[in-house]
Amino acid sequence: MTLKTADTKPPRTKPAQVRLDELMNAAQTLFLEQGFEATTINDIVARAQVGKGTFYHYFASKNEMLDALAKRYTDYFLERLEQAVDACPADDWAQKLRAWICTSITVYVETYKVHDVVYINHHHHDRSNQAKNAILDQLLAIIESGMDAGLWAPANPRIVGLLIYSGVHGATDEIIAAQATDSLPFARAVADACMRLLPSPSCSDSGLTL
Amino acid sequence: MTLKTADTKPPRTKPAQVRLDELMNAAQTLFLEQGFEATTINDIVARAQVGKGTFYHYFASKNEMLDALAKRYTDYFLERLEQAVDACPADDWAQKLRAWICTSITVYVETYKVHDVVYINHHHHDRSNQAKNAILDQLLAIIESGMDAGLWAPANPRIVGLLIYSGVHGATDEIIAAQATDSLPFARAVADACMRLLPSPSCSDSGLTL
Numbered sequence: 001m002t003l004k005t006a007d008t009k010p011p012r013t014k015p016a017q018v019r020l021d022e023l024m025n026a027a028q029t030l031f032l033e034q035g036f037e038a039t040t041i042n043d044i045v046a047r048a049q050v051g052k053g054t055f056y057h058y059f060a061s062k063n064e065m066l067d068a069l070a071k072r073y074t075d076y077f078l079e080r081l082e083q084a085v086d087a088c089p090a091d092d093w094a095q096k097l098r099a100w101i102c103t104s105i106t107v108y109v110e111t112y113k114v115h116d117v118v119y120i121n122h123h124h125h126d127r128s129n130q131a132k133n134a135i136l137d138q139l140l141a142i143i144e145s146g147m148d149a150g151l152w153a154p155a156n157p158r159i160v161g162l163l164i165y166s167g168v169h170g171a172t173d174e175i176i177a178a179q180a181t182d183s184l185p186f187a188r189a190v191a192d193a194c195m196r197l198l199p200s201p202s203c204s205d206s207g208l209t210l
Numbered sequence: 211m212t213l214k215t216a217d218t219k220p221p222r223t224k225p226a227q228v229r230l231d232e233l234m235n236a237a238q239t240l241f242l243e244q245g246f247e248a249t250t251i252n253d254i255v256a257r258a259q260v261g262k263g264t265f266y267h268y269f270a271s272k273n274e275m276l277d278a279l280a281k282r283y284t285d286y287f288l289e290r291l292e293q294a295v296d297a298c299p300a301d302d303w304a305q306k307l308r309a310w311i312c313t314s315i316t317v318y319v320e321t322y323k324v325h326d327v328v329y330i331n332h333h334h335h336d337r338s339n340q341a342k343n344a345i346l347d348q349l350l351a352i353i354e355s356g357m358d359a360g361l362w363a364p365a366n367p368r369i370v371g372l373l374i375y376s377g378v379h380g381a382t383d384e385i386i387a388a389q390a391t392d393s394l395p396f397a398r399a400v401a402d403a404c405m406r407l408l409p410s411p412s413c414s415d416s417g418l419t420l
Contacts, residue, residue, distance in 0.1 A: 156399045162384055163377035163403055170376020171369060189366050193373055196406050 020058055023048045024072065027065050031117045036066060070118040073111070074131040080107045081138060093146035097198075098191045100142055101168055104135075105187035108172045109180075136165050143198070152198035160197045167194065230268055233258045234282065237275050241327045246276060280328040283321070284341040290317045291348060303356035307408075308401045310352055311378055314345075315397035318382045319390075346375050353408070362408035370407045377404065 014022075026048035030039040041062055045052050059065045084103035088095040108115065119131070140161045146152050154160045168190060175186050224232075236258035240249040251272055255262050269275045294313035298305040318325065329341070350371045356362050364370045378400060385396050 155402060159381060159396075159399055159403050162381040163373065163400070166380020166383075167373035167377035170379070171372040173376075174372055186369075189369055190373070192365060193369050193407055196409065197403055199406065 019050065019054065023050060023054065023058065024065070024069060028069055028114065028117065031066075031069075032113060036062075036117065036120055066118065066121070070131065073114055073118045074134060077107055077111075077131075078134055078138060081135070085138075085142065091149060093142060093149055093151050094195065097142050097146065098195065100139060101164065101191040101194055102184070102187040104168050105172050105175075105190060106183055108169070109176060109183040112176050132165070136161060139165055146198065150201060153201040154198050163197060164194050229260065229264065233260060233265065233268065234275070234279060237272075238279055238324065238327065241276075241279075242323060246272075246327065246330055276328065276331070280341065283324055283328045284344060287317055287321075287341075288344055288348060291345070295348075295352065301359060303352060303359055303361050304405065307352050307356065308405065310349060311374065311401040311404055312394070312397040314378050315382045315385075315400060316393055318379070319386060319393040322386050342375070346371055349375055356408065360411060363411040364408050373407060374404050 013019075023044070027039070027044045030043055030047055034043075039062070041052065041055055044062075044065070045055050048054075055065075059068065081100055081103050084099040085096045088099050140158065143152075143154070143157050143161055147154070147157060171186075171190050172183075175183055180186060223229075233254070237249070237254045240253055240257055244253075249272070251262065251265055254272075254275070255265050258264075265275075269278065291310055291313050294309040295306045298309050350368065353362075353364070353367050353371055357364070357367060381396075381400050382393075385393055390396060
């Protein structure tokens with residue numbers, strides 16, 4: 001044990017978590033600026049001002065760094081959705097579902113450049129991935145809670161979940177492509193449309209579904 | 211002009227369209243079997259039993275061949291959808307929309323391996339592409355015809371079109387991943403759910419959309 005002096009200086013080395021975050025931020029910035037392929041591990045450690053050994057302490061390869069960035073992005077997305085849902089009155093499942101849909105759209109519009117970089121290897125034929133599953137499960141939990149509360153009674157809740165999940169993603173791609181400045185009116189219109197997928201238990205299933 | 215004899219043999223060379231189709235089929239088969247990257251132009255002309263000059267007569271590169279295969283696939287998809295819609299009674303727009311949704315799902319399940327090969331360069335961040343636009347336009351035309359006929363009155367028909375287009379695609383990815391043997395019951399359940407997005411003009415917009 002070393003003797004502490006009164007004027008103890010802060011440690012010269014940063015806490016491991018801070019150093020890891022800075023390294024990941026440096027990689028993400030470079031991937032955004034110049035693309036994943038064009039970025040080397042040397043570029044990343046130079047930007048983060050750490051040695052190459054630090055990189056390899058955390059990641060076996062550039063691809064592993066990309067996987068970690070994708071996981072971090074998914075976690076961020078899930079957390080934003082959870083915060084929006086939790087901010088609604090307890091047991092107001094319609095409000096929670098609308099908040100989930102609107103927040104999905106606004107966060108995706110805010111962050112799509114990072115989304116595109118970190119999911120660069122998720123092609124459409126990569127049909128089952130953990131990020132999709134975690135987000136879909138969150139949505140299905142809201143749909144099921146509303147069913148348990150007697151608020152709605154979809155014939156096939158999983159199909160409704162898939163339609164909302166994929167539909168929201170696809171619809172949002174359109175406003176990203178259109179470079180709309182305010183996504184909120186669009187998000188509300190999408191939520192309005194999606195709510196129709198959840199008929200109240202008293203609602204007849206006949207009519208246009210014939 | 212050469213003098214024809216009575217026992218004229220068929221020409222040794224095939225019509226240009228047949229030769230082009232065979233060349234494209236050879237490329238598609240090889241892309242499916244061994245992947246786009248691993249396939250060379252030499253492989254393609256060997257499989258099609260033509261000279262390399264024939265390839266370059268039609269295509270400047272392997273990427274141009276891929277673009278042509280993607281266009282052929284999209285045209286096939288659109289034609290299958292059109293046939294299914296045209297087979298419904300004239301002016302029965304609900305039936306036509308259900309046929310469009312069910313056929314989208316069944317054709318996508320049938321052909322997803324080709325879909326994945328020919329659209330290999332269509333990443334999710336490629337947000338505006340001609341194939342999507344052509345298929346979406348076909349769907350929107352059915353939705354608008356039903357509106358003109360007074361059958362339904364969605365608040366925002368384009369959003370409904372985007373939700374159905376993307377939702378059907380995403381929902382189908384799930385049964386492809388699950389390797390379901392019969393996609394028709396699933397397709398009907400998806401169509402049932404989607405039809406709810408189109409309220410009849412007399413329908414109140416209150417209730418769950420509050």
